[in-house]
Amino acid sequence: MxxxxxxxxxxxxxxxxxxxxxxxxxxxxxxxxxxxxxxxxxxxxxxxxxxxxxxxxxxxxxxxxxxxxxxxxxxxxxxxxxxxxxxxxxxxxxxxxxxxxxxxxxSPELLKTRQEIYDDRSQQSADFFKRCAAQLKENQDLVASFEHYSGCVGDLIGNENLPRETRVIEIGAGESPLLTSLSSTFKSVLVVDNSAEMLKKTKARVEQEQLKNVHFMLQDYDTLTLDFPADLLVCNMVLHHLPAPAAFFQKAAGLIKPKGKLLLIDLCPHQQDWTRDICGDLWLGFEPDDLDLWASASGFQRGQGAFLGLKNGFQLQLKIFTAHSL
Missing domain, CATH: 1.10.10.10 (Winged helix-like DNA-binding domain superfamily/Winged helix DNA-binding domain)
Known part of the structure; x- marks a missing residue:
């Protein structure tokens, strides 16, 4: 002691x-x-x-x-x-x-009113994506364009030595080129999004690039159920749009098979409040220790990771977590 x-x-x-x-x-x-x-x-x-x-x-x-x-x-x-x-x-x-x-x-009363706050946050995000889907990729690239961290993502996934048969789910893929990379690396990818407008943009990109192994589901993440657990769950620049970030890990633990992987990419803390207006961000980045704490509390073990500083002053954190084994 x-x-x-x-x-x-x-x-x-x-x-x-x-x-x-x-x-x-x-x-x-x-x-x-x-x-x-x-x-x-x-x-x-x-x-x-x-x-x-x-x-x-x-x-x-x-x-x-x-x-x-x-x-x-x-x-x-x-x-x-x-x-x-x-x-x-x-x-x-x-x-x-x-x-x-x-x-x-x-108490049931507190659970009800807390959910009302979550629903209000979710509605703010949904309203933004419905209103701004057309120019969202351009706006998001002002913060962190995928080309600036694509090499690091490729290294992290490659180092895991995942087989091609790996079942992959990407939450909120949008128009990010990451989906193209996942499609070429793995046999099947399921894209889940709660915005019909954003899922439409994703489908258009998939059709344009003729990706034949990508499937789609219009569904809220917190009510998502799967017939089979995922081997790899990808959350690329999405966590800061979710109403309850810590709950994301709790839900992920039920979607990933034992010893499966969670790839999380998001911003470190910043005070660029304009991202709320043009990117619909609910949260201005996350402390790395908070992500580790939330993941650990949900049964994940932290694996490899990286931090990338961008020329515009933002800093990215890329982390891979492993789900607990039975």
Whole structure:
């Protein structure tokens, strides 16, 4: 057991502050809601049916004792669980309490109102793709054109030595040339998209390039079911469009066979808020540690990966995760 630092003279105050933070049912609800999620103040107000002034008070208490932290997404502020220090004298107590708290299910009312927030985020994304599908590829290329990281993707997939019979699913392929590469490498590729407009663009590209082994499914990712699990699930610059990024990994764990692979490509954190307007981004990149944490919590083991800095200032992260074995 790692020795904990000796309490300081301010230890009683810290213990009282932590006890106070835990001693309120609404604050416990907030902590559970933020287990693997980030929400803004008004979103938390909606989920918990709490006035903004009251919610701000509770968030101040939780943040003040180190249980929550804020993350800026452009002009918006989101709250999330804080990373606990490894050797703080209250770390073991806090970790044990949170682990116990997380075993308690959210009430049906909270689940319902949380889903309303997810649905609202999804609708924002769907409305954007319906409105801007025609110029989306051009806009996305302003951020990260596939040609800038295609070689790295090829190396990552090649190093896995996957057989040609590998069953591949790509989520939200759009007009990215990655689909062409997957089609030429593997026997069959299934493209899943929840936007009819974007799936139409994908089909047009497939027909133009005469790709005979690509199949299509118009379906929301969170309700996706498969007759057979995938050997390789590809998520290329899609995660930042999803309403609940951590839930993506939980869903992926049920879609990939044991020891199957997840290829994830997305942006590192940035503050280029204009990507919301022209690319429909819900999230401005992700901390690499967050992706690893969400993946691990869903039973994935991190494998090879790479980071690529682009001339426009954005940084890409490319990661391969392996699903747990039975």
């Amino acid at each position: 790692i020795a904990q630092p000796l309490p300081t003279p301010t230890a009683p105050a810290a213990i009282l502050a932590l006890s106070k933070a835990f001693a309120d049912p609404l604050r416990l609800d907030v902590l559970r809601l933020l287990q693997n999620n980030s929400f803004g103040v008004m979103e938390l107000c909606h989920i918990t049916t709490t006035p903004q002034s009251g919610m701000s008070h509770h968030l101040k208490i939780l943040t003040g004792c180190g249980l929550l932290e804020t993350k800026r997404e452009g002009t918006s502020i989101f709250y999330r669980r804080a990373m606990l220090p490894q050797n703080g004298f209250l770390s073991d107590l806090t970790k044990t309490f949170l682990e116990t708290l997380d075993q308690t299910a959210l």
